[in-house]
Amino acid sequence: KQEVTQIPAALSVPEGENLVLNCSFTDSAIYNLQWFRQDPGKGLTSLLLIQSSQREQTSGRLNASLDKSSGRSTLYIAASQPGDSATYLCAVGVNNDMRFGAGTRLTVKP
Amino acid sequence: GAVVSQHPSRVICKSGTSVKIECRSLDFQATTMFWYRQFPKQSLMLMATSNEGSKATYEQGVEKDKFLINHASLTLSTLTVTSAHPEDSSFYICSARDLAGPGTEAFFGQGTRLTVV
Numbered sequence: 533k534q535e536v537t538q539i540p541a542a543l544s545v546p547e548g549e550n551l552v553l554n555c556s557f558t559d560s561a562i563y564n565l566q567w568f569r570q571d572p573g574k575g576l577t578s579l580l581l582i583q584s585s586q587r588e589q590t591s592g593r594l595n596a597s598l599d600k601s602s603g604r605s606t607l608y609i610a611a612s613q614p615g616d617s618a619t620y621l622c623a624v625g626v627n628n629d630m631r632f633g634a635g636t637r638l639t640v641k642p
Numbered sequence: 643g644a645v646v647s648q649h650p651s652r653v654i655c656k657s658g659t660s661v662k663i664e665c666r667s668l669d670f671q672a673t674t675m676f677w678y679r680q681f682p683k684q685s686l687m688l689m690a691t692s693n694e695g696s697k698a699t700y701e702q703g704v705e706k707d708k709f710l711i712n713h714a715s716l717t718l719s720t721l722t723v724t725s726a727h728p729e730d731s732s733f734y735i736c737s738a739r740d741l742a743g744p745g746t747e748a749f750f751g752q753g754t755r756l757t758v759v
Contacts, residue, residue: 575648575751576750576753577750628674630737631688633685634685
Protein backbone atom coordinates (compact mmCIF):
# COMPACT_ATOMS: atom_id res chain seq x y z
CA LYS A 533 0.00 0.00 0.00
CA GLN A 534 1.34 3.41 -0.99
CA GLU A 535 2.19 5.67 1.95
CA VAL A 536 3.12 9.30 1.56
CA THR A 537 5.04 11.15 4.27
CA GLN A 538 5.79 14.84 4.50
CA ILE A 539 8.50 16.32 6.67
CA PRO A 540 8.45 18.62 8.52
CA ALA A 541 4.85 18.76 9.69
CA ALA A 542 5.23 22.46 10.41
CA LEU A 543 7.80 25.07 9.49
CA SER A 544 8.21 28.71 10.44
CA VAL A 545 10.69 30.95 8.63
CA PRO A 546 11.37 34.67 8.37
CA GLU A 547 10.42 36.43 5.19
CA GLY A 548 12.99 36.20 2.41
CA GLU A 549 14.38 32.80 3.31
CA ASN A 550 14.65 29.98 0.85
CA LEU A 551 13.13 26.73 2.09
CA VAL A 552 12.64 23.09 1.15
CA LEU A 553 9.66 20.88 1.86
CA ASN A 554 10.09 17.14 1.68
CA CYS A 555 7.81 14.37 0.49
CA SER A 556 8.55 10.65 0.45
CA PHE A 557 6.55 7.72 -0.85
CA THR A 558 6.95 4.00 -0.34
CA ASP A 559 6.08 2.62 -3.77
CA SER A 560 8.00 3.99 -6.73
CA ALA A 561 5.35 2.78 -9.20
CA ILE A 562 3.66 6.15 -9.55
CA TYR A 563 2.24 7.94 -12.57
CA ASN A 564 2.96 11.43 -11.35
CA LEU A 565 3.44 13.58 -8.29
CA GLN A 566 1.59 16.80 -7.64
CA TRP A 567 2.20 19.58 -5.12
CA PHE A 568 -0.75 21.55 -3.80
CA ARG A 569 -1.33 24.53 -1.60
CA GLN A 570 -4.25 24.64 0.82
CA ASP A 571 -5.30 27.73 2.73
CA PRO A 572 -7.29 27.24 5.95
CA GLY A 573 -10.82 26.05 5.24
CA LYS A 574 -10.25 26.14 1.50
CA GLY A 575 -9.80 23.69 -1.31
CA LEU A 576 -6.57 22.72 -3.02
CA THR A 577 -4.66 24.81 -5.52
CA SER A 578 -2.38 22.87 -7.83
CA LEU A 579 1.17 24.23 -7.81
CA LEU A 580 3.25 21.81 -9.83
CA LEU A 581 2.74 18.48 -11.55
CA ILE A 582 5.68 16.19 -12.27
CA GLN A 583 5.12 13.22 -14.52
CA SER A 584 6.92 10.00 -13.59
CA SER A 585 9.32 10.45 -16.52
CA GLN A 586 10.33 13.94 -15.40
CA ARG A 587 12.80 15.00 -12.74
CA GLU A 588 11.68 18.53 -11.98
CA GLN A 589 9.24 21.30 -12.73
CA THR A 590 9.50 25.03 -12.11
CA SER A 591 6.94 27.75 -11.75
CA GLY A 592 8.05 31.19 -10.65
CA ARG A 593 9.67 30.92 -7.22
CA LEU A 594 8.73 27.26 -6.93
CA ASN A 595 10.78 24.28 -8.02
CA ALA A 596 9.76 20.69 -7.47
CA SER A 597 12.02 17.71 -7.99
CA LEU A 598 11.25 14.04 -8.26
CA ASP A 599 13.51 11.06 -7.62
CA LYS A 600 11.23 8.15 -8.26
CA SER A 601 13.80 5.46 -7.54
CA SER A 602 14.40 6.73 -4.03
CA GLY A 603 10.76 7.67 -3.48
CA ARG A 604 11.38 11.34 -2.81
CA SER A 605 10.25 14.74 -3.94
CA THR A 606 11.16 18.20 -2.75
CA LEU A 607 9.42 21.53 -3.14
CA TYR A 608 11.82 24.46 -3.09
CA ILE A 609 10.42 27.91 -2.40
CA ALA A 610 12.74 30.82 -3.09
CA ALA A 611 12.59 34.17 -1.36
CA SER A 612 9.61 33.24 0.79
CA GLN A 613 6.85 35.79 1.41
CA PRO A 614 4.14 36.04 4.09
CA GLY A 615 1.61 35.23 1.37
CA ASP A 616 3.24 31.82 1.01
CA SER A 617 1.89 30.85 4.43
CA ALA A 618 -0.36 27.84 3.90
CA THR A 619 -0.35 24.07 4.12
CA TYR A 620 1.52 22.34 1.32
CA LEU A 621 0.40 18.88 0.30
CA CYS A 622 2.09 16.41 -1.97
CA ALA A 623 0.17 13.63 -3.65
CA VAL A 624 1.26 10.72 -5.82
CA GLY A 625 -0.82 9.43 -8.67
CA VAL A 626 -1.42 5.72 -8.25
CA ASN A 627 -3.60 3.83 -10.73
CA ASN A 628 -6.57 6.14 -11.14
CA ASP A 629 -6.48 8.04 -7.86
CA MET A 630 -4.08 9.97 -5.68
CA ARG A 631 -2.56 9.37 -2.27
CA PHE A 632 -1.84 12.38 -0.14
CA GLY A 633 0.68 13.22 2.52
CA ALA A 634 -0.46 14.90 5.72
CA GLY A 635 1.02 18.21 4.61
CA THR A 636 3.54 20.75 5.85
CA ARG A 637 2.10 23.83 7.52
CA LEU A 638 4.29 26.76 6.50
CA THR A 639 4.35 30.11 8.26
CA VAL A 640 6.40 32.94 6.78
CA LYS A 641 6.86 35.75 9.29
CA PRO A 642 7.14 39.35 8.07
CA GLY B 643 -5.71 25.47 -15.33
CA ALA B 644 -9.08 23.81 -15.49
CA VAL B 645 -11.80 24.84 -13.07
CA VAL B 646 -13.75 22.58 -10.75
CA SER B 647 -16.63 24.20 -8.90
CA GLN B 648 -18.03 22.73 -5.72
CA HIS B 649 -21.25 23.84 -4.05
CA PRO B 650 -22.15 24.65 -1.36
CA SER B 651 -18.97 25.85 0.32
CA ARG B 652 -20.52 25.58 3.76
CA VAL B 653 -23.61 23.83 5.08
CA ILE B 654 -25.11 23.24 8.51
CA CYS B 655 -27.78 20.59 8.86
CA LYS B 656 -29.68 18.80 11.59
CA SER B 657 -28.98 15.21 12.53
CA GLY B 658 -31.01 12.79 10.45
CA THR B 659 -31.32 14.99 7.41
CA SER B 660 -29.58 14.55 4.06
CA VAL B 661 -27.19 16.93 2.37
CA LYS B 662 -26.25 17.05 -1.30
CA ILE B 663 -22.90 18.42 -2.48
CA GLU B 664 -22.30 19.20 -6.14
CA CYS B 665 -19.05 19.06 -8.05
CA ARG B 666 -18.87 20.50 -11.55
CA SER B 667 -16.08 20.66 -14.09
CA LEU B 668 -16.64 24.01 -15.77
CA ASP B 669 -14.41 23.93 -18.81
CA PHE B 670 -13.68 20.29 -19.45
CA GLN B 671 -15.39 16.93 -19.42
CA ALA B 672 -14.53 14.59 -16.58
CA THR B 673 -15.30 10.93 -16.99
CA THR B 674 -13.95 10.36 -13.52
CA MET B 675 -14.32 12.46 -10.39
CA PHE B 676 -13.05 11.76 -6.91
CA TRP B 677 -14.51 12.53 -3.51
CA TYR B 678 -12.25 13.11 -0.52
CA ARG B 679 -12.82 13.77 3.13
CA GLN B 680 -10.50 15.78 5.34
CA PHE B 681 -10.53 15.99 9.13
CA PRO B 682 -8.88 18.95 10.89
CA LYS B 683 -5.11 19.00 10.49
CA GLN B 684 -5.18 15.73 8.61
CA SER B 685 -4.68 14.91 4.99
CA LEU B 686 -7.23 14.05 2.38
CA MET B 687 -8.66 10.56 2.44
CA LEU B 688 -10.20 9.19 -0.74
CA MET B 689 -13.80 8.15 -0.17
CA ALA B 690 -14.88 7.05 -3.61
CA THR B 691 -14.27 7.30 -7.32
CA SER B 692 -17.22 8.55 -9.32
CA ASN B 693 -17.52 7.17 -12.86
CA GLU B 694 -19.80 8.80 -15.40
CA GLY B 695 -22.69 6.55 -16.29
CA SER B 696 -21.81 3.78 -13.87
CA LYS B 697 -21.68 3.01 -10.18
CA ALA B 698 -19.12 4.65 -7.95
CA THR B 699 -16.22 2.71 -6.54
CA TYR B 700 -15.96 3.10 -2.78
CA GLU B 701 -12.86 2.81 -0.64
CA GLN B 702 -12.78 0.26 2.12
CA GLY B 703 -14.69 1.42 5.17
CA VAL B 704 -16.84 3.96 3.34
CA GLU B 705 -20.55 3.17 3.52
CA LYS B 706 -22.00 3.38 0.04
CA ASP B 707 -25.55 3.58 1.35
CA LYS B 708 -24.66 6.54 3.49
CA PHE B 709 -22.58 8.44 0.95
CA LEU B 710 -24.54 8.29 -2.27
CA ILE B 711 -22.65 9.31 -5.38
CA ASN B 712 -24.20 10.10 -8.72
CA HIS B 713 -22.25 11.00 -11.86
CA ALA B 714 -25.01 11.51 -14.39
CA SER B 715 -23.08 13.69 -16.83
CA LEU B 716 -19.52 14.40 -17.89
CA THR B 717 -19.50 17.65 -15.93
CA LEU B 718 -21.41 16.89 -12.75
CA SER B 719 -20.98 14.53 -9.82
CA THR B 720 -22.98 14.74 -6.61
CA LEU B 721 -22.32 13.37 -3.14
CA THR B 722 -25.31 12.98 -0.85
CA VAL B 723 -24.71 12.40 2.83
CA THR B 724 -27.81 10.58 4.00
CA SER B 725 -29.16 10.57 7.55
CA ALA B 726 -26.30 12.78 8.64
CA HIS B 727 -24.81 12.42 12.12
CA PRO B 728 -22.46 14.78 13.97
CA GLU B 729 -19.54 12.44 13.23
CA ASP B 730 -20.11 13.13 9.53
CA SER B 731 -19.06 16.72 10.14
CA SER B 732 -15.98 17.22 8.02
CA PHE B 733 -14.50 18.95 4.99
CA TYR B 734 -15.45 17.26 1.73
CA ILE B 735 -13.49 17.96 -1.47
CA CYS B 736 -13.99 16.73 -5.00
CA SER B 737 -11.49 16.54 -7.82
CA ALA B 738 -11.57 15.80 -11.52
CA ARG B 739 -9.13 15.04 -14.26
CA ASP B 740 -9.41 16.32 -17.79
CA LEU B 741 -9.03 12.82 -19.17
CA ALA B 742 -9.80 9.42 -17.78
CA GLY B 743 -6.13 8.41 -17.79
CA PRO B 744 -4.06 8.30 -14.63
CA GLY B 745 -1.24 10.59 -15.67
CA THR B 746 -3.08 13.88 -16.01
CA GLU B 747 -3.28 16.76 -13.62
CA ALA B 748 -6.00 16.73 -10.98
CA PHE B 749 -8.02 19.85 -10.25
CA PHE B 750 -9.88 20.33 -7.02
CA GLY B 751 -13.05 22.05 -5.97
CA GLN B 752 -13.15 24.62 -3.21
CA GLY B 753 -14.41 22.11 -0.68
CA THR B 754 -17.57 21.92 1.41
CA ARG B 755 -17.52 22.36 5.16
CA LEU B 756 -20.34 20.19 6.56
CA THR B 757 -21.46 20.68 10.13
CA VAL B 758 -24.12 18.36 11.51
CA VAL B 759 -25.82 19.61 14.68
